[in-house]
Amino acid sequence: MAPSLQISIPTTSEVEEDGKKYTLYHVQLALPIRTHESRKRYSDFTSLHDTLVSQTGAAPPSPLPPKSWLRRTVDNPALTEQRRRGLEAYVRAILDAQDARWRSSTVWRHFLGLPNDASQAKIKQQNDSITDPAAWLDLHRDVKSQLHDARQLLKKRDQAATAQEQHAISATAKAALVRAATGLARLDDALTKIATKTKDEDDGGWGQASRLGEGEIRRRRDMLGLARAETESLETNLKSLVVKPQGSMLSASSGAAAATDSDKRALWGDTPATRSSRRVLGGPAQETDKTRELDNSGVLQLQKRIMGEQEQDVLEIGKAVTRMKEMGIMINEELVVQNEMLGMLDTDVDRVQGKIDIAKKRIKKIN
Numbered sequence: 388m389a390p391s392l393q394i395s396i397p398t399t400s401e402v403e404e405d406g407k408k409y410t411l412y413h414v415q416l417a418l419p420i421r422t423h424e425s426r427k428r429y430s431d432f433t434s435l436h437d438t439l440v441s442q443t444g445a446a447p448p449s450p451l452p453p454k455s456w457l458r459r460t461v462d463n464p465a466l467t468e469q470r471r472r473g474l475e476a477y478v479r480a481i482l483d484a485q486d487a488r489w490r491s492s493t494v495w496r497h498f499l500g501l502p503n504d505a506s507q508a509k510i511k512q513q514n515d516s517i518t519d520p521a522a523w524l525d526l527h528r529d530v531k532s533q534l535h536d537a538r539q540l541l542k543k544r545d546q547a548a549t550a551q552e553q554h555a556i557s558a559t560a561k562a563a564l565v566r567a568a569t570g571l572a573r574l575d576d577a578l579t580k581i582a583t584k585t586k587d588e589d590d591g592g593w594g595q596a597s598r599l600g601e602g603e604i605r606r607r608r609d610m611l612g613l614a615r616a617e618t619e620s621l622e623t624n625l626k627s628l629v630v631k632p633q634g635s636m637l638s639a640s641s642g643a644a645a646a647t648d649s650d651k652r653a654l655w656g657d658t659p660a661t662r663s664s665r666r667v668l669g670g671p672a673q674e675t676d677k678t679r680e681l682d683n684s685g686v687l688q689l690q691k692r693i694m695g696e697q698e699q700d701v702l703e704i705g706k707a708v709t710r711m712k713e714m715g716i717m718i719n720e721e722l723v724v725q726n727e728m729l730g731m732l733d734t735d736v737d738r739v740q741g742k743i744d745i746a747k748k749r750i751k752k753i754n
Contacts, residue, residue, distance in 0.1 A: 392416065392417070392482070393416070393417040394414065394415070394416055394417075394478050394479060394482050394499070395414075395415050395417070395475060395479075396412050396413060396414055396415070396471055396474055396475040396478070397413060397415055398413045399411060399412050399413065399460075399467055399471055400413065400426070401461060401462075408461045408462075409428060409461065410428070410429065410460040410461060410467055410470075411426040411427065411428060412426065412427050412428075412429070412432075412470075412471060412474055413425075413426055414426070414427055414478070414499070416499060416500075423500060425499070425500055427498075429454070429460075429470065429474075431498070432451060432474055432477070433451065433454070435494060435495070435498050436451045436477075438492075438494040439481075439489050439492060439494060439495065442492050442493075442494065443488045443489055443492060445488075447477065447480060447481050447484070447489050448480045448481070448484045448486075449476050449477045449479075449480030449481070450477070451473075451474075451477055452469070452470045452473030452474060452477070481495065520581060520599055520603075520734070523574060523577055523578065523581065523607070524727060524730075524731070526570055526573065526574055526577075527570075527574060527607075527610060527611075527614070527727075528727075529570060530567050530570040530571060530574065530614055531614065531720065531723065533563045533564070533566045533567040533570065534563075534564075534567050534614065534617055534618060534621065535720070536560075536563045537560045537563040537564050537567065537621050537625075538621060538716070540556050540557075540559055540560035540563065541556075541560055541621065541624055541625065543556055544556040544557060544560070557625065560621075560625055561625060564618060564621055564622055564625065567614075567618055568618055571611060571614055571615055571618065574611055574614075575611060578604065578607055578608065578611070581599055581604070582599070582604050599734070600733075600737060602733075603730055603733065603734060606726065606730055607730075610723060610726070610727075613719070613723065617716075617719075
């Protein structure tokens with residue numbers, strides 16, 4: 388199942404069809420970068436429940452809200468709300484259950500509009516290469532999922548309070564990046580074999596589902612390039628992050644930079660007894676309204692205050708840049724997903740067009 392998947396039924400609506408009203412429940416799926424909503428009737432939930440029990444041999448962990456024979460949800464807000472809460476508890480119990488047999492079934496994934504696990508199982512069975520273009524896309528989605536997990540772990544590492552937690556999170560992020568790099572190597576090898584198969588095979592247009600055009604192959608190579616660049620960026624980020632000690636980084640650096648009285652006397656070249664109250668610096672400096680009435684000690688305090696304000700400004704700018712970087716990464720992920728969907732659509736169009744052309748040729752022969 389996709390990472391960070393959340394499911395809810397926040398609202399309902401009433402629809403009239405052929406003079407009969409019924410209630411629709413808005414099932415909302417919150418994915419990492421987008422939200423998907425589908426509308427289901429109560430009968431759809433009962434069909435789902437019966438099929439789950441039939442396929443798995445056991446009822447889901449939460450019971451389905453019972454059907455009311457004397458009352459209807461139409462024009463009954465109280466009953467509608469009661470059933471909505473029950474259906475939401477039902478689907479969330481399946482999603483959160485430790486036993487994954489219900490949410491791994493085909494009917495559950497079809498009910499939510501999720502991709503089928505058949506291609507994922509095919510990927511696991513193939514250890515050396517992938518020859519099916521659809522399985523290639525499934526493995527690419529798995530690699531993107533590993534990269535997303537690694538990025539979230541690196542963000543969580545910055546917020547860890549102890550060094551032990553930071554080391555543990557770093558190890559988990561490293562494992563995710565290793566799995567992603569292994570998947571990229573398999574994808575590269577599989578794409579080379581698919582491209583070779585596309586050039587060698589010619590079945591008269593009936594095998595378009597297992598062949599890719601040159602444009603699609605180039606697009607998939609671009610997808611691999613983006614994934615490699617993202618992997619390298621995350622690995623660099625993992626190596627460059629230094630484990631922070633407890634407490635504020637600013638206070639630690641301030642403590643390390645604290646100077647003793649002897650260091651200050653050596654810097655100014657005088658002793659407390661001979662120190663002058665006049666302002667004596669290394670060279671002539673232009674006076675300002677802020678420094679004209681200050682002695683050396685006052686100027687030093689003013690400089691420290693200004694430097695502290697500048698450090699705070701730099702930290703704020705860094706936070707803003709980090710937010711912009713995260714937004715850019717999310718936008719890039721969404722574009723990759725949209726490109727995958729467009730590529731699948733282009734492949735389907737090419738396959739259907741090939742079949743139409745063959746059908747036209749046969750019709751001409753019949754005529």
